[in-house]
Amino acid sequence: xxxxxxxxxxxxxxxxxxxxxxxxxxxxxxxxxxxxxxxxxxxxxxxxxxxxxxxxxxxxxxxxxxxxxxxxxxxxxxxxxxxxxxxxxxxxxxxxxxxxxxxxxxxxxxxxxxxxxxxxxxxxxxxxxxx
Numbered sequence: 001x002x003x004x005x006x007x008x009x010x011x012x013x014x015x016x017x018x019x020x021x022x023x024x025x026x027x028x029x030x031x032x033x034x035x036x037x038x039x040x041x042x043x044x045x046x047x048x049x050x051x052x053x054x055x056x057x058x059x060x061x062x063x064x065x066x067x068x069x070x071x072x073x074x075x076x077x078x079x080x081x082x083x084x085x086x087x088x089x090x091x092x093x094x095x096x097x098x099x100x101x102x103x104x105x106x107x108x109x110x111x112x113x114x115x116x117x118x119x120x121x122x123x124x125x126x127x128x129x130x131x
Contacts, residue, residue: 004078007050008038009085010128011063016103018092019112020058023099033114037098038080047081055085059101060093070124082125 011018017036024032039054041047048065055063069082092101104112110129118126 002043004076005041005047005050006038006074006078006080007041007047007054008036008080008082009051009055009063009065010036010069010082011055011059011061011085011087012106013087013090013103015106017106017109018059018061018087019102019104019109020094020098021100023097030114030117033117034104034112035117036109036113040078047083051083051085057096058094058098060095061090062088064088069128070122072120072122072125074120082122 009018019034020037021034022030022032037055037058039050039057041050045053051065052063055061063085065083065085067084069084071079071081073079092103094101106129110118110126
């Protein structure tokens with residue numbers, strides 16, 4: 001059986017990070033909560049392809065994947081790879097399972113994200129947001 005894989009896109013611009021608020025009616029652990037956009041990869045999809053697709057679907061912008069930041073496994077066994085991404089457009093809009101998107105100051109990201117999400121972040125991501 002193939003390992004489930006996902007990617008998270010830390011889209012940075014002018015000292016801010018793009019964040020989305022999950023729709024309240026979803027079945028996700030993060031329903032109704034702010035989070036850093038991410039996407040479950042489809043079969044045979046690369047991390048780069050998933051990042052580009054996911055950012056577009058959730059936030060309506062084009063972004064270019066950049067530096068690999070870290071990786072972890074969720075309690076359900078999904079391998080999640082984190083990447084810093086550079087926006088190539090800036091006209092954000094909520095899409096997919098997101099009800100709202102906004103740019104959040106870098107130093108506020110950890111406090112805006114729900115603590116249940118932050119508790120799953122690998123240590124290198126928590127350290128990244130404390131720099």
